[in-house]
Amino acid sequence: MSPDERRAALVAALTEKGSLSPDWAPSVAAVPRHAFLPETIWADEGGGDAECTRSEEPERWLRLAYSDLPITTQWDDGADDGTRSTPTSSASMPTVVVEMLADLGAEPGHRVLEIGTGTGYNAALLSHRLGAEMVSTVEVDARVSARARTALRGAGYTPEVVCGDGSLGWGVRAPYDRIVSTVSVRHIPPAWLIQTRPGGVIVSPVSPLLGGGAVVRLRVDGEGTGSGRFTRSSAFMMLRQQRYEGAPVDDYLPGEWPGDSGRSWTELDPEAIGDDWLAQFACALALPDVYYRRNGFGEGWTWWLFDTAVTSWATVDSVPGQSWFEVRQSGPRRLWDEVEGAYRRWESAGRPGYERYGLTVTPAGQTAWLDEPGNLLK
Ligand SMILES: C[S@@+](CC[C@H](N)C(=O)[O-])C[C@H]1O[C@@H](n2cnc3c(N)ncnc32)[C@H](O)[C@@H]1O
Known part of the structure; x- marks a missing residue:
C-alpha cells in the first residue's frame, strides 16, 4: 500500500471509531504522518516497544506510521548511552491527537499555541486547518525541535517553531485563542492562563502525582481563571520541568x-x-x-x-x-x-468517570472538583 492509501485508511478508521470529526478529516487526509517520523522508531504492537528501522523494514515502518499507535521517537531525553528506560518524545496516537483537537475547538481565525512540538505532526495538522501563520509550537529539546522544523518545512508547513520551555508558554505571540499541550503536567503553568485570551481554551493532559491521567479542557475567564472538566483518560509523557523524583x-x-x-x-x-x-x-x-x-x-x-x-x-x-x-x-x-x-x-459516588471531574486553576494554584466547581475533592 502507498502512503496515500494508508493515510486514507487511517482517516476511515478514525472516522469509523467516532474520533475524527469532519472538521479535522481533511487535515488528517492531507498531512503525511510518515514524513514526520525519524528513520528509527519504536511501537508497541503487543509485547512492548519494538524497534523498527525504515531502511531495514520499509513496509513495516510505513505500516506503523499509519497505524493508530503512539510512535516513540526518543528515549531518555536523547541520551546516547544505549539505555532505553523512559520514552521522552513521540508522535502521539492518532486517536488521541484528533480527539484532543476536537476538545480544543480550534477554528479558522484562531491563534493557537502548542506545547510539545515532538515530531511536528500535530503542528502540521493545526497549520493545515488554521494557516501556519496562526500556529506557534514550543519544544524543550533542541534536537527534537530542529528535526520537527525540518520535517514541517519539508512537508510545506511553516508555523513558528520555538525551542524553549513550554511551561513558560510563548509570550511573544500571546494572547492565544487556544493552547494545546501534548505533554502532561501535574499543575497547569500560570503562564498558560496569562497567555490565553478571555474566553479562550486550554487543553492539556494532567497526570497527578499518585497516578492516572486525563485530558482537561479549561475555559479562561476575564479574571484569568481557567475552569473545566476532564474529557478522557490519557497517558502522556511528563513536562520535563514537572517530573517528580521524590525524596530518598x-x-x-x-x-x-x-x-x-x-x-x-x-x-x-x-x-x-x-x-x-x-x-x-x-x-x-x-x-x-x-x-x-x-x-x-x-x-x-x-x-x-x-x-x-x-x-x-x-x-x-x-x-x-x-x-x-x-x-x-x-x-x-x-x-x-x-x-x-x-x-x-x-x-x-458511583465510581464517577473522568468527565465528572474538573479543575479550577488560578495563577495561585489549582483545585479539583467533582460535578461542579464548588464540590472540592477531599
Ligand atoms: C508526546 S510528545 C509531543 C507529540 C507531538 N505534538 C507530535 O505531534 O508529535 C511530547 C513532547 O513534549 C516535549 N516536552 C517535554 N517538556 C517540555 C517543555 N517543558 N516544553 C516544551 N516541550 C516539552 C518532549 O520533549 C516531547 O517532544
Missing part, C-alpha cells in the same frame, strides 16, 4: 523499617487502585501531594506512600490470594487511610 526513603525513615510506625490491616488491596487508571486518578486528584513507589517481594508488592512535604510514610503489603493486607503508617498523616478514604469516596 531515608529522609522519611532514617532507621530500619518498620521504625515507629503503627500497624493495622485493610481489606482494600492497593493493587485494586494500581490496576485501575480511573480509580488511581480519582484518588490522585484528591491527594495531590501524595506519591507512591512499588517494590516487589516474593509473590507480592509493597506499596510505599509518601507525602511531598516529607512528614509521613506508609506501607501496604499486597499478597495475591489474601483478603487482609498489612498496613504500617508513620508521621502526622495517615497516608494509607487518606488513600483508602479517597478510594471509598470514589466508590460511594
